[in-house]
Amino acid sequence: MWQMAVEDETPLLHVKNIKKYFPITTPFGKVKGHVKAVDNIDFALHKRETLGLVGESGCGKSTTGRTIMRLTEPTAGEAIYKGKDLFQLKGQELQALRREIQMVFQDPYSSLDPKQIIGHAIEEPLTIHKLGAKKERMERAMDLLHKVGLREDQYYRYPHEFSGGQRQRIGIARALAVDPAIVICDEPVSALDVSIQSQVINLLQELQHNYDLSYVFIAHDLSVVRHISDSIGVMYLGRMMEKAPTEELFAQPLHPYTQALLSAVPIPNPKLKKERIILKGDIPTPINPPAGCVFHTRCPYAEARCRTEIPMPRDLGMNHVVACHLYD
Amino acid sequence: MQKECLLEVSGLKTTFLTENGPVTVVNGVSFQVSAGETLGVVGESGCGKSVTSESILRLLNEKTTRYEGEINYKNRNLLSLTEEEMRSIRGNEISMIFQDPMTSLNPVYTIGDQIAETIMIHQKVGKKAAFAKAVEMLRLTGIPSPEKRVHEYPHELSGGMRQRVMIAIALACQPKLLVADEPTTALDVTIQTQILDLIQDLKQQLDMGVILITHDLGVVAEVCTRVVVMYLGEVVEEAGVEELFENPLHPYTQGLLQSVPQLDGDRSKKLYVIKGAVPSLTNVPKGCRFAPRCNYATDLCRQSEPELMGNRHKVRCWHADTNLQKEGELYVADGS
Numbered sequence: 305m306w307q308m309a310v311e312d313e314t315p316l317l318h319v320k321n322i323k324k325y326f327p328i329t330t331p332f333g334k335v336k337g338h339v340k341a342v343d344n345i346d347f348a349l350h351k352r353e354t355l356g357l358v359g360e361s362g363c364g365k366s367t368t369g370r371t372i373m374r375l376t377e378p379t380a381g382e383a384i385y386k387g388k389d390l391f392q393l394k395g396q397e398l399q400a401l402r403r404e405i406q407m408v409f410q411d412p413y414s415s416l417d418p419k420q421i422i423g424h425a426i427e428e429p430l431t432i433h434k435l436g437a438k439k440e441r442m443e444r445a446m447d448l449l450h451k452v453g454l455r456e457d458q459y460y461r462y463p464h465e466f467s468g469g470q471r472q473r474i475g476i477a478r479a480l481a482v483d484p485a486i487v488i489c490d491e492p493v494s495a496l497d498v499s500i501q502s503q504v505i506n507l508l509q510e511l512q513h514n515y516d517l518s519y520v521f522i523a524h525d526l527s528v529v530r531h532i533s534d535s536i537g538v539m540y541l542g543r544m545m546e547k548a549p550t551e552e553l554f555a556q557p558l559h560p561y562t563q564a565l566l567s568a569v570p571i572p573n574p575k576l577k578k579e580r581i582i583l584k585g586d587i588p589t590p591i592n593p594p595a596g597c598v599f600h601t602r603c604p605y606a607e608a609r610c611r612t613e614i615p616m617p618r619d620l621g622m623n624h625v626v627a628c629h630l631y632d
Numbered sequence: 633m634q635k636e637c638l639l640e641v642s643g644l645k646t647t648f649l650t651e652n653g654p655v656t657v658v659n660g661v662s663f664q665v666s667a668g669e670t671l672g673v674v675g676e677s678g679c680g681k682s683v684t685s686e687s688i689l690r691l692l693n694e695k696t697t698r699y700e701g702e703i704n705y706k707n708r709n710l711l712s713l714t715e716e717e718m719r720s721i722r723g724n725e726i727s728m729i730f731q732d733p734m735t736s737l738n739p740v741y742t743i744g745d746q747i748a749e750t751i752m753i754h755q756k757v758g759k760k761a762a763f764a765k766a767v768e769m770l771r772l773t774g775i776p777s778p779e780k781r782v783h784e785y786p787h788e789l790s791g792g793m794r795q796r797v798m799i800a801i802a803l804a805c806q807p808k809l810l811v812a813d814e815p816t817t818a819l820d821v822t823i824q825t826q827i828l829d830l831i832q833d834l835k836q837q838l839d840m841g842v843i844l845i846t847h848d849l850g851v852v853a854e855v856c857t858r859v860v861v862m863y864l865g866e867v868v869e870e871a872g873v874e875e876l877f878e879n880p881l882h883p884y885t886q887g888l889l890q891s892v893p894q895l896d897g898d899r900s901k902k903l904y905v906i907k908g909a910v911p912s913l914t915n916v917p918k919g920c921r922f923a924p925r926c927n928y929a930t931d932l933c934r935q936s937e938p939e940l941m942g943n944r945h946k947v948r949c950w951h952a953d954t955n956l957q958k959e960g961e962l963y964v965a966d967g968s
Contacts, residue, residue: 360820360821360822361791361820467909467910469909470909497676497677497847497910498676498847498849498888498892499676499888499891499905499910500909501891502891502892502893502905502906503905505893505903506902506903506905524820524821526821526895527893527894527895527897528893530893530895530899531893531897531899531903550899554895564822565821565822566895568822568824568825569821569850569895570824570828570848570850570853570854571850571853571854571894571895572852572853572877572889572892572894573853573877574854574874574877575874575877575878576853582822582825582826582829583822583826586790586793587790587820
């Protein structure tokens with residue numbers, strides 16, 4: 305319903321080759337290696353578009369989101385927003401741009417201050433960005449409560465009085481307080497029960513439609529990501545394995561990892577006995593990722609070249625990008 | 633080919649004695665499990681699915697918990713056994729695996745010690761024999777080079793490996809019944825498939841009954857033979873897996889099935905929403921417990937509570953027959 309054609313070609317946010325390496329130090333502070341949490345991730349986010357980032361734990365999807373927000377400093381790369389590189393901004397300029405990119409976190413229980421009434425929690429971003437007088441801020445908070453499906457009289461309540469789903473609504477209201485253009489949603493529905501999950505997904509879509517928002521939607525649940533995203537990036541061990549428009553990715557998954565991931569999703573239909581690709585082994589640690597293609601240790605099609613040469617992302621048409629030697 | 637009934641839970645009622653008075657968390661739950669069968673117990677948080685499984689093994693603090701009803705296993709009511717008798721059943725005849733493999737293993741013992749411990753408690757074997765059995769169990773659960781792994785500590789293993797170790801401990805004494813409480817919830821999807829496959833495999837090899845507690849309807853569809861749906865401490869529907877997914881009768885089950893986004897679903901449609909939230913157990917609605925969230929609720933539903941009715945397909949709803957006829961209508965999301 306909300307998936308409209310992308311009107312203009314220049315993306316709202318263009319992330320180029322970002323890297324985030326966390327140093328591993330000895331007890332004396334000597335750097336002895338790096339965890340390559342995010343390694344050369346590229347993507348473009350257009351206005352009103354939702355980009356899904358999927359992958360299993362440790363694939364770097366959350367770190368990607370946090371790096372764009374500058375919650376952790378990037379090791380390398382660029383993130384171009386409105387002609388400016390987010391990673392070069394400092395002080396006032398950074399503050400101003402941060403207003404336009406907001407984040408919704410996974411755990412609605414730990415992302416709210418238990419001693420702060422939720423009205424004030426929603427107003428806090430406005431106070432930080434010095435927007436509006438006290439009374440206006442309060443009105444704005446009341447308005448937001450209403451928009452996310454809560455009642456205005458709940459302004460004076462404390463977080464413990466709300467359920468998980470309601471807390472996630474508060475988190476969303478808070479992110480929207482400063483009128484952002486982009487919202488980075490980091491696993492926003494993973495902690496919620498199925499019946500509540502669908503309420504929050506619908507709310508996110510409604511808000512996107514009403515306020516022209518762009519989302520980076522980070523999640524591990526493929527069915528949820530498929531439902532909400534216009535295009536999807538599949539990550540594994542800090543690298544982007546495949547990236548394509550949603551319909552295209554599901555109709556024709558090209559990367560062996562994507563294929564395995566899709567086939568592993570349990571389908572709520574007992575009659576459908578599908579062929580499952582069961583990957584052997586575990587996800588290797590990002591401290592010492594495999595040489596060559598990071599997936600080769602679990603890939604059923606791995607050949608000699610995969611063990612030595614890193615596959616470069618290739619565009620196979622229709623915006624379908626895949627990093628795999630099978631398609632060279 | 634109906635096999636003998638292994639475990640029969642009938643009218644189980646588990647009440648927590650809290651500071652604010654008793655709270656009944658499981659209210660009159662009944663079901664049966666036979667050998668070679670996987671029974672799925674599904675529901676959202678607070679529906680009492682985990683407490684049901686903990687009641688079967690009597691894992692709850694008995695000073696603050698009151699059990700009523702019967703749990704019959706091999707002609708004995710587990711609820712009337714002494715603690716000592718119960719101990720000879722836990723881990724031996726009935727085993728359990730838990731959701732979080734990170735916290736259910738002891739960090740200061742090697743995994744070999746922990747598997748051998750179970751074996752030595754229940755079988756009269758020495759340490760050496762127990763360790764040999766531990767290696768064998770690790771091999772059975774698909775852990776590579778088990779002779780080496782058996783001397784490792786839990787922190788040296790990944791999440792999926794740790795869950796395999798949990799399974800090895802649970803199955804070390806070849807129990808007749810395995811209770812798996814959300815065994816794959818903490819794991820990644822590709823690891824989840826491995827573990828579910830392993831449980832299915834071992835179930836067949838050892839001819840066990842399995843009770844699989846989960847919130848994931850996809851998992852239920854893939855591995856269970858029969859399903860019990862719980863809501864607010866009660867069973868609202870029970871049926872064979874194909875029957876339940878094809879022909880869900882309770883509005884709650886229907887809602888649950890609809891609200892999950894599907895891999896082949898229509899993306900332009902809004903997701904179906906069950907209105908409201910699960911009420912608190914201290915303030916249970918009068919009449920049918922689902923009535924405040926149900927689109928079909930009538931005065932009858934708000935006044936008196938329906939019984940779980942039916943034979944092979946059981947449902948707790950006053951309007952189950954009419955729902956069946958109106959099935960087509962329900963599939964239109966209300967958009968609230």
